[in-house]
Amino acid sequence: MNTFRPILTKLVPRIPLTTIGIAGLLMVLLVISMAIFADFLTPYDPTKSVGLSLQPPSLQYPFGTNKVGQDMWSRTVHGARTMLIVVALSTVISIVIGVPLGLISGYVGGLLDRVLTMVMDAIYAFPSLILAIAIAAALGPGIINTAISIAVVYVPTYFRMVRGQTLNVKSQLYVEAAVAIGAKQTSILLKYIFPNVIFVVIAVFTLSVADVVLTEAALSFFGLSVPAPTPDWGFDLRAGHPYLVSGYWWLVTFPGLMIIILAVGFTLLGESISEYLGLREVKV
Amino acid sequence: MSEILRVVRLKKWFPVQKSFLERLLAKEKLYVRAVDCVDLSVSKGETLAIVGESGSGKTTLGRLILRLIDPTDGRIYLDGQDITNLKGEALRKLRRRMQIIYQDPYASLNPKMTIGDILRDPLKIHEIVSTEQEAREVVLNVLERIGLTPAEEFYSLYPRNLSGGQRQRVAIARAIILKPELIVADEPVSMIDVSLRASILNLMIELKKELNLTYVFITHDLAVAKYIADSIAVMYLGKIVEKAPTEKLFKASMHPYTQALLSAIPMPKPLHTKTRKLEIGGEIPNPINIPSGCRFHPRCPYAKEKCLKEEPQLIEVDRDHHIACWLVSK
Amino acid sequence: MSEKLLRISSLKTYYFSRKSVIKAVDDVSLEISRGEMVGLVGESGSGKSTLGLSIVKLVPPPGKIIDGRIILDGKDILKLSDKELRKIRGKRIGMIFQDPLTCLDPLRRIGDQIVETILTHLRIDKEDAREIAMKTLERVGIPSDRIDNYPHQLSGGMRQRAMIAMSIALDPELLIADEPTTALDVVVQSRIMDLLEDLRTERNMSILLITHDLALVIERSNRVVIMYGGKVCEIGLVKDIAEDPLHPYTKLLLQSIPDIEKIKTELKPIPGSPPDMRNPPPGCRFWPRCPYTLERCKDTEPNLTIIEGRVVACHLYRG
Numbered sequence: 001m002n003t004f005r006p007i008l009t010k011l012v013p014r015i016p017l018t019t020i021g022i023a024g025l026l027m028v029l030l031v032i033s034m035a036i037f038a039d040f041l042t043p044y045d046p047t048k049s050v051g052l053s054l055q056p057p058s059l060q061y062p063f064g065t066n067k068v069g070q071d072m073w074s075r076t077v078h079g080a081r082t083m084l085i086v087v088a089l090s091t092v093i094s095i096v097i098g099v100p101l102g103l104i105s106g107y108v109g110g111l112l113d114r115v116l117t118m119v120m121d122a123i124y125a126f127p128s129l130i131l132a133i134a135i136a137a138a139l140g141p142g143i144i145n146t147a148i149s150i151a152v153v154y155v156p157t158y159f160r161m162v163r164g165q166t167l168n169v170k171s172q173l174y175v176e177a178a179v180a181i182g183a184k185q186t187s188i189l190l191k192y193i194f195p196n197v198i199f200v201v202i203a204v205f206t207l208s209v210a211d212v213v214l215t216e217a218a219l220s221f222f223g224l225s226v227p228a229p230t231p232d233w234g235f236d237l238r239a240g241h242p243y244l245v246s247g248y249w250w251l252v253t254f255p256g257l258m259i260i261i262l263a264v265g266f267t268l269l270g271e272s273i274s275e276y277l278g279l280r281e282v283k284v
Numbered sequence: 285m286s287e288i289l290r291v292v293r294l295k296k297w298f299p300v301q302k303s304f305l306e307r308l309l310a311k312e313k314l315y316v317r318a319v320d321c322v323d324l325s326v327s328k329g330e331t332l333a334i335v336g337e338s339g340s341g342k343t344t345l346g347r348l349i350l351r352l353i354d355p356t357d358g359r360i361y362l363d364g365q366d367i368t369n370l371k372g373e374a375l376r377k378l379r380r381r382m383q384i385i386y387q388d389p390y391a392s393l394n395p396k397m398t399i400g401d402i403l404r405d406p407l408k409i410h411e412i413v414s415t416e417q418e419a420r421e422v423v424l425n426v427l428e429r430i431g432l433t434p435a436e437e438f439y440s441l442y443p444r445n446l447s448g449g450q451r452q453r454v455a456i457a458r459a460i461i462l463k464p465e466l467i468v469a470d471e472p473v474s475m476i477d478v479s480l481r482a483s484i485l486n487l488m489i490e491l492k493k494e495l496n497l498t499y500v501f502i503t504h505d506l507a508v509a510k511y512i513a514d515s516i517a518v519m520y521l522g523k524i525v526e527k528a529p530t531e532k533l534f535k536a537s538m539h540p541y542t543q544a545l546l547s548a549i550p551m552p553k554p555l556h557t558k559t560r561k562l563e564i565g566g567e568i569p570n571p572i573n574i575p576s577g578c579r580f581h582p583r584c585p586y587a588k589e590k591c592l593k594e595e596p597q598l599i600e601v602d603r604d605h606h607i608a609c610w611l612v613s614k
Numbered sequence: 615m616s617e618k619l620l621r622i623s624s625l626k627t628y629y630f631s632r633k634s635v636i637k638a639v640d641d642v643s644l645e646i647s648r649g650e651m652v653g654l655v656g657e658s659g660s661g662k663s664t665l666g667l668s669i670v671k672l673v674p675p676p677g678k679i680i681d682g683r684i685i686l687d688g689k690d691i692l693k694l695s696d697k698e699l700r701k702i703r704g705k706r707i708g709m710i711f712q713d714p715l716t717c718l719d720p721l722r723r724i725g726d727q728i729v730e731t732i733l734t735h736l737r738i739d740k741e742d743a744r745e746i747a748m749k750t751l752e753r754v755g756i757p758s759d760r761i762d763n764y765p766h767q768l769s770g771g772m773r774q775r776a777m778i779a780m781s782i783a784l785d786p787e788l789l790i791a792d793e794p795t796t797a798l799d800v801v802v803q804s805r806i807m808d809l810l811e812d813l814r815t816e817r818n819m820s821i822l823l824i825t826h827d828l829a830l831v832i833e834r835s836n837r838v839v840i841m842y843g844g845k846v847c848e849i850g851l852v853k854d855i856a857e858d859p860l861h862p863y864t865k866l867l868l869q870s871i872p873d874i875e876k877i878k879t880e881l882k883p884i885p886g887s888p889p890d891m892r893n894p895p896p897g898c899r900f901w902p903r904c905p906y907t908l909e910r911c912k913d914t915e916p917n918l919t920i921i922e923g924r925v926v927a928c929h930l931y932r933g
Contacts, residue, residue: 173386174394178394181379181405181406181409182377182406183376183409184376191397191405192397195396196396447888449887477657477658477826478871482884484883485881486883504799508872510872547804548800549829551829551833551875552856552868554832554833563804567770
C-alpha cells in the first residue's frame with residue numbers, strides 16, 4: 001500500500017488543465033452529478049408510465065413523454081447513471097485484465113509474451129463495435145454483460161500500452177540497479193517497473209473513455225445492452241427515432257445530446273490530461 | 285594481502301543479431317568479442333582501475349564481475365568462492381557482498397522512489413534491519429556520512445529534486461549501505477562537473493578506508509585513475525594489455541598502447557603537445573573483426589612480423605608488472 | 615593575429631518558461647581575433663553552449679537573445695535579417711557540435727550533404743562543388759573514396775571529421791566548436807585537435823573551442839575565457855591563466871583537475887555546487903563557493919576589470 005499512496009496523491013491533484021480541458025471537465029462533471037443526484041432531480045420514476053403518451057415538453061414534463069408515457073426528463077437524468085455505471089465497470093474490467101497481463105508479458109518476455117501479444121493483436125484487429133455486438137449478443141442483456149462486452153474490446157489497448165511502456169522501463173538503468181542490489185523479481189515489478197508504467201494507464205483511459213461511451217450507446221441502440229425499463233440513452237434513441245419523422249423531436253434530442261456531451265466532454269478532458277502527462281513523462 | 289576477486293580466462297562474446305536471410309545464407313556465426321580471455325586478481329582493500337577507451341570491453345567486464353550478465357566462458361571467484369554459475373536465490377543473496385556505482389546519476393535512480401525509499405530498499409531486501417524505525421535510522425546516518433545534510437530533508441526528496449552530484453552521492457550511499465566487500469564503480473565521475481569530481485573521488489577514498497572496501501574502478505580517464513588507483517589494468521579490444529602498480533605504469537609503461545594513451549592526455553600546460561612521446565592514428569576497430577595476432581598491431585608503430593601472426597599473452601615481466609607484447613617478451 | 619574578427623558586447627540570452635527565467639548568458643563581452651584559438655571553459659549552467667549558439671542566432675526556444683551586440687567586421691549580426699544571417703552561417707561562421715549526428719543527416723551520403731552546403735552559398739556547378747567537397751574531406755583525413763558513404767558507415771572519429779569538413783568547406787573565418795571531442799577516445803581527440811590546429815594556422819581561421827575540459831584548453835588554445843553562472847570570470851592568455859590565475863574560480867578549478875605529471879596530487883574539490891540558474895545567488899554568482907568572499911560580493915555584481923592586458927570580474931581586483 002505504501003507504494004500506491006504516493007502514486008495516487010501525485011497523480012490526482014495539480015494537473016494543470018487548459019481551457020479546453022476545463023470545459024471537458026465541466027461537461028463530465030455535469031453528467032456525473034446527474035447520475036449521483038438523479039433521485040433528487042427527477043420527480044417521476046423513469047421506468048413507470050406517468051403521463052400521456054408522446055407529450056411535447058411542458059412545465060410538468062420538461063423533456064416531454066415517450067410512447068409509453070414515461071417522463072423523458074427522468075429517463076434522461078437516470079440514463080446518466082446507467083451509462084456511467086457501464087463505463088466505470090467496463091473500464092475496471094479492462095484494466096484489471098489488460099494491465100497485469102501487459103506488465104507480465106513485457107517483463108517476462110519469451111513464449112508467453114509472443115502468445116499473449118498474438119491473442120491481443122487478434123482481438124485488436126476486430127472492428128470494435130462488431131466485436132462488442134457479437135459478445136453482447138452471446139452473453140445476453142444486463143449491465144454486467146454489457147460491461148464485459150465493452151471491456152473485452154479495450155483490453156488489448158491497455159495491454160499494448162502497458163506492455164510497451166514495460167519494455168521501455170525494463171531497459172532503464174535503475175531497473176538493472178535494482179537487480180544489482182539483489183531485489184526479487186516481484187519486488188522489481190511492483191516497486192520499480194509498475195510505478196513508472198502506470199501513467200500510461202491514465203493516458204489510455206483518457207483517450208479511450210469517450211469511445212466506451214459511444215460503444216455503450218451503440219450497443220443499447222441495437223438493444224443488446226440493458227433490458228427494457230432501465231433508463232438508457234441509446235435505448236431511448238432507438239425507441240424514439242421512428243417517431244422523429246412525425247415531428248416528435250424530444251424523444252431523441254435529449255438522450256442524443258447527453259451522449260454527445262459526455263463523449264465530447266471526455267474527449268476534451270482526456271486530450272488535455274494526456275497532453276500534460278505526455279509532455280511530463282517523456283522527459284523522465 | 286588476501287585475494288578478494290579472481291577472474292580466470294573470462295570471456296563474453298555477444299552473438300551478432302542478423303536478419304533471417306543473413307542467418308540462412310551465412311556459414312559462420314559472428315560475435316562481438318567484448319571480453320576476450322581476461323585474467324585478473326584483486327587484493328582485499330585494493331583499488332584496481334580498469335582503463336580503456338569505448339570498445340575496450342571494460343564496462344562489460346565490470347558487469348561480468350558482478351554477475352549482471354552471464355559469462356560465455358571462464359571463471360569468477362569472490363573471496364575463494366566460485367560464483368561463475370550462481371543463479372536464483374544464491375546469486376541474489378550474494379549481491380550483498382558486491383555492489384555497483386553507475387556512470388549516469390540521472391538514470392540509475394528510480395524516479396518514483398524517494399531517496400529514503402531507494403536507500404531503505406537494500407536493507408529490506410537483505411533483512412539487515414527488522415523495523416522501519418531502524419531502517420530509517422541507518423539511512424539517515426548514511427546520508428549524513430555522504431554529505432547530504434540535513435538528512436531528514438533529503439530523505440523525503442525525489443531524485444529529480446537533486447543535482448547530478450547529489451544523485452551520485454545517493455548512488456554511492458546505495459552501494460555502501462549493505463557494507464559490501466567489493467564495489468565496481470563504472471565511470472562514476474564522468475558525468476559529473478569537473479569541479480565536483482574531486483569531492484566524489486575523495487569521498488570514495490574515505491569510505492574505502494572506513495569500510496574496508498575493495499574497488500574495481502572503471503574509467504577512460506588515466507588522470508582520474510592515477511589519483512584513486514593502487515594499480516591499473518589497461519584494456520584494449522577485450523584484453524588486458526598491461527597491468528602495473530599505478531606509479532610504475534606512469535613512470536615505466538612498456539606497452540605502446542599505454543604510451544599512446546599517456547601521450548594523448550591533455551595536460552594543463554601551454555604548448556604541451558610539442559613534447560608528446562608517442563602518437564598513433566586510427567581508432568579502435570569493431571570488436572566483431574578482431575585483428576589477427578596482437579590485436580593492437582594495425583595501429584602499433586613498432587609492429588613486427590610476429591605481431592601479425594601470434595597473439596601475445598599477459599606475462600609478468602617485472603614485479604607486479606604484467607604486459608602482453610612481443611616487444612617485451614620473447 | 616591581432617586583427618579583431620568578432621566582438622561580443624554585453625550579450626544577454628535568457629530562457630523564458632512559465633515559472634522562471636534562466637539567465638543563461640548574462641551580460642557577456644569578449645573578443646576573438648583573426649586566426650586565434652579561444653577556449654571557452656565552463657561547467658553546467660555556465661552558459662558556454664548558449665553563448666556559442668547565440669553567435670549564430672541558433673538559440674532554441676524558449677531562449678531569446680534580449681540584449682547586446684555581436685559585431686562581425688563592423689556589422690552587428692544580431693540586427694541582420696534572416697536572409698543575410700543565413701549568408702553568414704556556414705560561409706563566414708561554421709559550427710561543429712559534440713554529436714556529429716546533429717549536423718549530419720543519417721539518411722544522406724556525406725558527400726551530398728557537403729555539396730548541398732556549398733551550393734547554398736556559392737553559385738557554382740555541382741561538379742565543382744563536389745571537387746571542393748572531395749578536397750575538403752581529404753584535408754580532414756577522410757579518403758575521398760568515402761565521399762559516398764552514409765554517416766553510419768563511418769567510425770566515431772571519422773564522423774567528427776566529416777562534420778568538420780562540412781563546416782570548413784566554405785572556408786569560414788570563425789569556427790565554433792562546441793565540445794567537439796568530448797565523446798571521443800583520448801587518442802582520437804588528440805588527432806582531431808591536431809587537425810583543428812593545422813586548419814587554424816593554414817587558413818588563418820579563428821576557433822572558439824567550447825568545452826568543460828580546462829586542461830585541453832590550456833594545452834591547445836591561445837587565450838582562455840572562463841565562464842561561471844552565465845557570466846565571464848576571467849579572460850587571459852593561456853600562459854597567464856595556467857601560471858597565475860586571478861579569479862578564485864579559475865584558481866580552484868585548476869586545483870581540482872587531476873594532473874598526471876604531479877607526483878602525488880591532492881585534488882581540492884570546489885565546495886558547493888554550480889548555481890541553480892533559475893535562481894542564481896545575488897551579487898557575484900560564485901560567492902557561495904568562494905574562499906575569499908567579501909561582504910560586497912554577496913550583493914554587488916563585480917564588473918570586468920582590466921589588469922595588464924587581462925580581464926577579470928572579481929571584487930578582489932577593483933582599482
